[in-house]
Amino acid sequence: MGAPNAPITIELFSDFQCPGCKFLHETTIKELRQSYVSSGKVRLVYRDIHLPMHRYARIAGTYADAAEKLGLYDTVADRLFATQAQWEQTGDVDKAVSAVVPPPQMLKLRAMAADPSVGRALDEETQQALEQIRIPGTPTLIIHHGTQSERIGQVSMPILSKYLDTLLAGK
């Protein structure tokens, strides 16, 4: 999300069932979207992966990726993280998502999420993140600016914004 020609691109490797990812999403990422993504300074690329110990992260990822195709990614991702404590007990991701998506769109979303190609794409992204990019865990942010790229983990907005402002100022 964000301007394709933004000077900074941030790839966010996140797992919907990971508590650290929930914390990052609800604090730093929320502010990042408001302050930097909406203003065109940063392009945010979500890489939804599913770690083996998180039983329902894959199905949550399929709903989020299907929602992206309907322009509802933020709504669904926000909801999945907000209700993580509930659906991670029951696996009822559908119930959590259907509370924020209007019924006609929910029908489409459900069908898209059930498409095996969506799950396969998530599996490939996960494999690539763990085996090729070798992220240390979730959440991981990779900040790209020109030829420079830095990978970081959990970070608070005051520290991240200082770094982004430095990059934007060309220092």
Add this chain to the structure above:
Amino acid sequence: MRRRVILVLRLLLGAIFLYAAYTKLRESYLIFAMSIDSYQILPPDAVLGVARTLPWVELAVGIWLLAGWRIAPAATAATLILAVFFGVMVFTYGKGLQIDCGCFGLGEALTWKTLVRDGSLVAAAGALAVLAWGPRNP
């Protein structure tokens, strides 16, 4: 024998401290700040303060150890610094956070292997301090 062990340990630890300082000072202090911040222990102002000063402290301790001047307090300082790092890492690892260690710049995950390595460094620095404070001619 004791003098040789002291020499080896202080050169090893001095080189490690210098390398640790170099990996942090060669890039923006904000990159190290993000590593410190990922431990979720300090408030933002303290994170920035530590990020600005810690690499210089590591540099000073490294030079101090390599210089061989007043080895006992130098080894004690190194032990204390490494013990704090080790304690923070064990605490964070115990919390289950999957983060970058930040030990030698970015890109190294905090794992049990990093804990073993840093634990060994604490032991080495502790041994150097004990030997250096001990009687010169036992």
